[in-house]
Amino acid sequence: MYVAVKGGExxxxxxxxxxxxxxxxxxxxxxLTLAQIYEQLALGVDRVMAEGSLYDRELAALAIKQARGDxxxxxxxxxxxxxxxxxxxxxxxxxxxxxQIRRRISSTFKDIPGGQILGPTFxxxxxxxxxxxxxxxxxEVPATGEVSExxxxxxxxxxxxxxxxxxxxQAEPDAPVGDLTREPxxxxxxxxxxxxxxxxxxxxxxxxLGYSTQxxxxxxxxxxxxxxxxxxxxxxFAEDAGFAVPLGAIALTECQMVNQFKxxxxxxxxxxxxxxxxxGQSERKTMSMALVDRSLRARExxxxxxxxxxxxxxxxxHSDNVQATGFVEHLKLPxxxxxxxxxxxxRRLRQEFAEANASEPLQEAAx
Amino acid sequence: MNAPSYNFAYLDEQTKRMIRRAILKAIAIxxxxxxxxxxxxxxPYGWGTGGVQVTAAILGPDDILKVIDQGSxxxxxxxxxxxxxxxxxxxxxxxxxxEATVIQTRHRxxxxxxxxxxxxxxxxPIPEPLRFLEPRETxxxxxxxxxEYGLMHVKLYEDIxxxxxxxxxxxxxxxxxxxxxxDPSPTPKFDNPKMDNCAALQLFGAGREKRIYAIPPYTTVxxxxxEDHPFKPYRFDAPCALCGAENSYLDxxxxxxxxxxxxxxxxxxxxxxxxxxxxxxxxxAAPHKERAHV
Amino acid sequence: MTTVAELPPGFSDKVLSAQSTxxxxxxxxxxxxxxxxxxxxxxxxxxxxxxxxxxxxxxxxHDTPIWLDGAISTSDAAKWLKFHxxxxxxxxxxxAGFALIGDPxxxxxxxxxxxxxxEYPDRSTTLILQVDSLSRGTAYELHGPGIDGSTLLxxxxxxxxxxxxLAVNATLFPxxxxxxxxxxxxxxxxxxxxxxxxxxx
Numbered sequence: 001m002y003v004a005v006k007g008g009e010x011x012x013x014x015x016x017x018x019x020x021x022x023x024x025x026x027x028x029x030x031x032l033t034l035a036q037i038y039e040q041l042a043l044g045v046d047r048v049m050a051e052g053s054l055y056d057r058e059l060a061a062l063a064i065k066q067a068r069g070d071x072x073x074x075x076x077x078x079x080x081x082x083x084x085x086x087x088x089x090x091x092x093x094x095x096x097x098x099x100q101i102r103r104r105i106s107s108t109f110k111d112i113p114g115g116q117i118l119g120p121t122f123x124x125x126x127x128x129x130x131x132x133x134x135x136x137x138x139x140e141v142p143a144t145g146e147v148s149e150x151x152x153x154x155x156x157x158x159x160x161x162x163x164x165x166x167x168x169x170q171a172e173p174d175a176p177v178g179d180l181t182r183e184p185x186x187x188x189x190x191x192x193x194x195x196x197x198x199x200x201x202x203x204x205x206x207x208x209l210g211y212s213t214q215x216x217x218x219x220x221x222x223x224x225x226x227x228x229x230x231x232x233x234x235x236x237f238a239e240d241a242g243f244a245v246p247l248g249a250i251a252l253t254e255c256q257m258v259n260q261f262k263x264x265x266x267x268x269x270x271x272x273x274x275x276x277x278x279x280g281q282s283e284r285k286t287m288s289m290a291l292v293d294r295s296l297r298a299r300e301x302x303x304x305x306x307x308x309x310x311x312x313x314x315x316x317x318h319s320d321n322v323q324a325t326g327f328v329e330h331l332k333l334p335x336x337x338x339x340x341x342x343x344x345x346x347r348r349l350r351q352e353f354a355e356a357n358a359s360e361p362l363q364e365a366a367x
Numbered sequence: 368m369n370a371p372s373y374n375f376a377y378l379d380e381q382t383k384r385m386i387r388r389a390i391l392k393a394i395a396i397x398x399x400x401x402x403x404x405x406x407x408x409x410x411p412y413g414w415g416t417g418g419v420q421v422t423a424a425i426l427g428p429d430d431i432l433k434v435i436d437q438g439s440x441x442x443x444x445x446x447x448x449x450x451x452x453x454x455x456x457x458x459x460x461x462x463x464x465x466e467a468t469v470i471q472t473r474h475r476x477x478x479x480x481x482x483x484x485x486x487x488x489x490x491x492p493i494p495e496p497l498r499f500l501e502p503r504e505t506x507x508x509x510x511x512x513x514x515e516y517g518l519m520h521v522k523l524y525e526d527i528x529x530x531x532x533x534x535x536x537x538x539x540x541x542x543x544x545x546x547x548x549x550d551p552s553p554t555p556k557f558d559n560p561k562m563d564n565c566a567a568l569q570l571f572g573a574g575r576e577k578r579i580y581a582i583p584p585y586t587t588v589x590x591x592x593x594e595d596h597p598f599k600p601y602r603f604d605a606p607c608a609l610c611g612a613e614n615s616y617l618d619x620x621x622x623x624x625x626x627x628x629x630x631x632x633x634x635x636x637x638x639x640x641x642x643x644x645x646x647x648x649x650x651x652a653a654p655h656k657e658r659a660h661v
Numbered sequence: 662m663t664t665v666a667e668l669p670p671g672f673s674d675k676v677l678s679a680q681s682t683x684x685x686x687x688x689x690x691x692x693x694x695x696x697x698x699x700x701x702x703x704x705x706x707x708x709x710x711x712x713x714x715x716x717x718x719x720x721x722x723h724d725t726p727i728w729l730d731g732a733i734s735t736s737d738a739a740k741w742l743k744f745h746x747x748x749x750x751x752x753x754x755x756x757a758g759f760a761l762i763g764d765p766x767x768x769x770x771x772x773x774x775x776x777x778x779x780e781y782p783d784r785s786t787t788l789i790l791q792v793d794s795l796s797r798g799t800a801y802e803l804h805g806p807g808i809d810g811s812t813l814l815x816x817x818x819x820x821x822x823x824x825x826x827l828a829v830n831a832t833l834f835p836x837x838x839x840x841x842x843x844x845x846x847x848x849x850x851x852x853x854x855x856x857x858x859x860x861x862x
Contacts, residue, residue, distance in 0.1 A: 008443045009450075079407040084379060182724075184402035184577045186781075187505050313503055323575050326412030330492070333414060333444050336618055337437045337474045337633055341536035341555040343619065344601050349530050375676045384722055387683050388758075391720075392783040394690045395839045395852035397806050401783045425687065427680045483692075512779035544806050544854065546835060566809075568691045583691050583807035583854075 023068050037061035046251075046280025047071055051321065052078030053181070053200050055250050055279050072202075076322045083181075090177045092235040092244050096228065096254045096277075097154055103281075104228040106155045108258060114152035119229065120281070155226040156256045156273065165258060165271040187313050194296050194312060195289075199278060201319035203285045209309040210291035218295045218307030222274065225258035229281050253278050255286035259294045262301055272301060376423040376456040382406055386424035386579070390570060393581035398543030399511070400494050400578040408574065415448055415473060416574030418490035422471050425486060425570075426452065431459045433467035438475035438616065438633035445473070464636050474537075476558040478615050478637040481567035483584065489552045491573035494580065496540045496550040516548050519591065527596055536601060542589045543582055556590065557600045557616045563588040607632045608650035610641035668737070669704030671718050671745040678703060682719040689841065689850035694803040694812040696795050699846045706741035708733050708763050710791050712843040714741075717761070717789075721746035725758040728774075728786070732763030754786065762790045765819040771826050771838050782835040785853075793817040795844040802858040803851075811858050814849060818842065824857050831856060 024031070038045045038061040048060040052075045060078060067073035103119025106112050159165040169191070178192040185193065198206065213220055231251050235244040255276035263269030274294025276286030291309075298310040308314055318324060374380065389403035408416040426432065432452055436445040440462040448471060449460050461467050464477040473490040481487060493499075497507040500518050510516065519540060526534040533539075539556035543549045551562060552571060562569065562582060569582040582588060592598035606613045608629040615637055617630040629650055632638035642651065672678035678701035685697040705714035721727060727748045729739060739750055754760055754774045762768055768790070777785035798817030801824060804810065820826070823840075830837035830853040837853030 008441050008446045012443055012446060076407075076411070080409040083382075083407040084373060084377070086379065086381075180404075181406075182404050184404050186402065313505065317504075322407065323412045326414060326416075327492070327575055328413075329411060330413030333473075334437045334442050335474070335553075337555055337616070338537035338553045340603075340617070340619055340633075341557070341601065344603055345532070345534065345536040349532065349534075352531060375680075380675060380679065381722060383679070383683075384720060385724065387687075388720055388725070389783075390687060391690055391787070391839075392785075394687065394807075395837075395854065396782050396835050397854065399782060399835055402781075425680075425684065427684060428677065508780050568687075583852075585809045586806040 023066075032065055034058055034061040034065065037064055043281060044069075044071055046278075046282050047203060047285070048074045048078055049280055050278040050282050050285060051075045051200055051202065052082065054078050054082045072321050072325055076325070079322055087182070089236070091247065092237055094232045094234060094250075094252070096232055096252065097152075097157065099152070099228055099230040099232050099252070099254075100249070101152055101228055101230040102251075103230070104152060104226065105224075106226045107224040108155060108226075109158075112153075112155060112158070114148070114150050121283075152228075154228075154256060156258065159225070159258065159271065163268070163270060166262070166273060168273065185316065187316075188299065189312060189316060191293075191297070191300075194316065195275065195277075195293060197316045197319055198276070198289045198292055198296075201289070202321035202324070203282075203288070205319050205321070205324075206288035206292055207284060209295075209315065210288035212307065213291050213295050213309045218298065218310040219260075220272075220274070220291070220294050221260035222257045222291055222294065223259070224287065225256045227253070227255045227283060227287065229253040229283070251280050253280065253282045253286045255283070255290045257287075257290040257294055272297070373455060376426050376452065377409070378406065378420065378423045382420075383424045386420055389579045390421065390424065390581065393570070393579050394568070394583050396547075397582055397586050398547030398549040398580060400573075400580045402577055403579050405574045405577040410447070410451070412575035413492060414444060415471070415490040417572030417576075417579070418471050418473070418488050418574075419448060419451070419572070420574060421488050421570050421572035421579060422452065422469060423456070425488075426456050426458055426469060428456070428458065430468045431461050431466055433461050433464065433470045433636075434472075435470065435475060435477070435634075435636075436473040437618075438477075439635040441635060462636050463640075464634075474553050474555075475616070475633060476554055476561045478612075478632070478634045479640075480561075481565055483566045485567040487565075487567050487569045489554075489569065489571045491550065491552040491571050491578070492575075493538075494550055494571065494573040494576050494578040496538075496548050511547060514546065516542075519548060520593075523591060524593065527593070533592070533596060533598075539598075540591050542591060544586050545589075548591070549580065549582075555601070555616055556598075557602050559588070559590045559598070560600060603630055605630045606648055607638060607641075608648040610638045610646045610651070611648040612638070612641055612646070668741050668744055669706055669714075671703060672715070673702040677701075678715070679719045682715045685848060686716060686719070686841065686850070689848050690839070690852050691807050693805060693807045693850055693852055693855040694801075694814040696847050696849055699848060704741075706735075706738040708735050708738050709741075709761070710843050711846050712848050713761060713763075713789055713791055716841065716843070716848070717742060717748075717759075718745055721748035721759065723747045723749070725749075726751045726756055728752075728754040728757035728760040730760070730762050730764055730767070730769075733761045757786045759787050759789060762788060765790050765792060765823075768820050768823075771829055774838060776829075776833060776838060777836045779836065782837070785836065785838060788838060788840045790818075790823075790840055790842050792819065792842050792844050795842060795847045795849050803855050804858050805852075805855040807852070808855070816842065816844075816849065827851065827853075827855075830854070 038057040044064055045057055045060045048063055048071055049055055063074035063077040101117055104117045156165055180193050180196055231249040233249055234247045236247050237244045257274035259272045259274055261269045261271050274290040276289030278285045295309040296312050298305045305311060385404055389401045393401045408419055434445045434449040436442040452458055453460055464479045468484060469486050471488040495507050497510055500522055501507050523533045537555045538550055538553045539559055541549050541551055564585055566584055568584055571580045590598040603617050607615055609631050612632055615632045618633045620629050622629055682699050682701045685699050689697040699712045699715045701715055703715045703718055705711050725748050727750055742748060774786035794817040798815060801814045802811050803814055839853055840851040842849045
């Protein structure tokens with residue numbers, strides 16, 4: 001007798017037990033601690049926080065551990081947790097002009113007020129595998145200096161004083177903050193929603209799109225006006241207290257691109273802006289984001305929309321790696337029923353095709 | 368660390384209110400896709416998050432839940448979703464179609480006629496029936512606004528010109544209440560007639576695409592067709608090998624690598640009910656591997 | 662003036678009361694003309710019926726601008742709504758997701774509410790209308806989606822010409838107005854697809 005396939009429940013349980021076993025790996029090897037992950041794999045943690053839209057190093061480390069190092073899976077875990085958190089409101093806008101700078105570079109001016117600060121970077125390292133790092137390496141104590149009290153104005157602010165770059169949109173503290181996790185997206189989307197989408201977007205997707213603009217698919221002549229990384233204070237306006245309460249500091253990377261100028265008969269030419277911001281130290285992400293932000297402003301700046309990176313429906317609908325992973329991987333789910341439908345149709349069409357071709361010579365003979 | 372704790376049926380109350388408002392609008396405008404702020408669920412997008420959010424928003428402690436995938440209660444994703452609600456809402460679950468008050472489904476409509484006390488919740492991957500003809504949301508929205516569905520008819524007619532048939536065998540578009548063209552989700556077109564004038568409320572959730580839509584009970588649902596090419600539901604012409612049913616949708620089971628195959632009901636509950644009533648098919652007596660399949 | 666502490670309570674059980682109230686409203690909309698009961702226990706401020714209060718607690722929050730007519734916008738009802746739901750109370754009915762009508766005789770013209778757009782017909786106002794009775798009065802024969810053939814609603818409704826006014830739903834569909842009638846703990850929904858039989862509209 002044929003018995004329909006059953007026992008899926010035990011199969012699932014066993015699969016998950018096996019997964020837990022594989023995750024732990026060789027039990028002779030010491031288990032990873034969360035502190036090891038967020039201290040020593042900090043950039044992975046930063047990416048999970050940025051694309052997971054949740055600033056919590058410890059939870060991000062847990063997610064990475066649980067996901068066996070699969071960062072998109074970790075981002076998904078963080079997002080699913082974030083979705084259950086109550087939302088109390090929005091913080092005051094953070095002021096990156098008052099960032100405690102750890103790294104700050106500009107490619108547009110040789111020297112700037114506050115100076116160029118290289119900080120912790122892979123730039124100019126020679127990409128030679130370092131066998132010393134394999135075990136027991138004790139790095140040198142880093143060089144230190146006095147904390148500078150000097151102002152560190154943003155390069156775009158310096159350009160802005162002379163009107164050489166378009167003004168930054170004015171903050172409207174009373175305007176509601178768009179949030180695509182609370183409101184379904186509709187097109188055309190305003191820049192606040194576009195930037196939120198890009199901030200949550202897959203780094204690889206943004207990298208490829210940003211790169212495509214450099215190769216001519218929606219070219220916008222970018223200069224890295226400034227990239228800064230450091231800590232900013234976060235404040236929340238408490239209605240009960242009647243004033244803004246400091247919540248703590250978070251690490252952010254900000255990239256401001258200075259792009260192709262615009263101008264018209266009535267408007268003096270000026271550079272345009274592309275903006276990138278992400279949790280933690282995420283330079284590749286914020287630079288790509290700034291390129292794509294600028295190209296998505298094509299409509300607003302009266303440029304022809306021709307390249308994928310300029311097409312907001314295309315970019316925003318496909319940027320999210322949690323959505324993309326889910327839908328690509330859902331092809332693993334059973335599709336027997338729709339496949340059966342398709343199979344039935346195909347068999348019928350093939351049969352009709354065969355019959356038609358078989359009768360053709362006869363027709364010819366009759367003619 | 369912020370140790371996670373979860374609400375009844377997982378979703379927080381604010382999210383449920385948002386989804387409930389969308390469901391009410393969806394019922395009031397049959398076939399119209401209501402945008403909603405779909406949440407990240409603890410299962411991947413594309414694996415039923417839309418259906419799960421709709422079910423979570425309607426489910427109460429007195430409900431009896433049935434979950435099917437491909438018609439079966441025992442496919443892995445159906446088990447996984449059923450367990451999720453068993454765990455987060457503590458609701459009773461069943462495999463009996465007649466007994467369930469809420470049925471969440473992927474790709475099938477049960478064979479047994481549904482009754483007034485039931486809600487059928489569909490998991491939907493791509494809710495927009497015009498999406499494969501026009502990828503832009505701004506465009507498809509305009510087409511729905513104007514009830515401008517010519518493009519869909521052209522596509523179906525091109526099929527006829529090329530293949531002699533409408534070459535859509537699942538997710539076959541329907542018109543609801545003589546107004547909106549709607550995607551029934553990837554159910555085989557065999558199931559389309561069951562949507563028409565159905566006694567149960569039908570709700571559709573698309574999580575990744577952030578849309579909810581509905582067919583109220585006793586609503587006209589017509590599969591798109593042409594006078595000279597009327598809609599015909601398709602079913603493989605064989606009785607079920609287990610219960611002998613001649614009117615159910617069938618799964619094809621490949622039994623060996625020499626062309627051996629058999630056909631059994633895709634709706635496992637329907638098949639089991641029939642077998643319990645004494646109906647038999649040709650395979651229900653002997654192990655299938657010992658029989659020749661022609 | 663009532664202090665917050667003196668306001669009537671909200672739902673007795675925030676989660677399960679909201680769920681059972683939702684199912685009543687969902688069933689009402691899915692089966693227009695049928696009388697559904699709201700069983701959940703909930704406080705109600707003066708001027709608001711139990712059913713109205715329960716629907717408000719179940720559906721309203723910061724994301725739903727609401728409009729109150731003169732009969733309901735007494736300070737206590739407004740305060741109660743603000744405290745329990747946080748919904749912004751607005752002056753322009755055309756911006757409201759929901760409108761609470763305690764004095765249906767003076768119901769404003771329907772075109773003063775949001776009727777949605779052709780692209781987004783869901784962006785419309787839902788009216789919650791308190792009526793005299795949903796068990797006696799005039800018999801209305803209704804048909805449309807959700808109704809098996811036709812159904813009979815016996816009700817005493819102000820304004821008397823409500824169904825004539827709702828004829829706008831037939832003209833504008835898919836734009837339109839959905840109405841929930843409330844009599845104590847009983848509710849009946851008239852979504853925009855419901856029509857009177859006899860070709861009255």
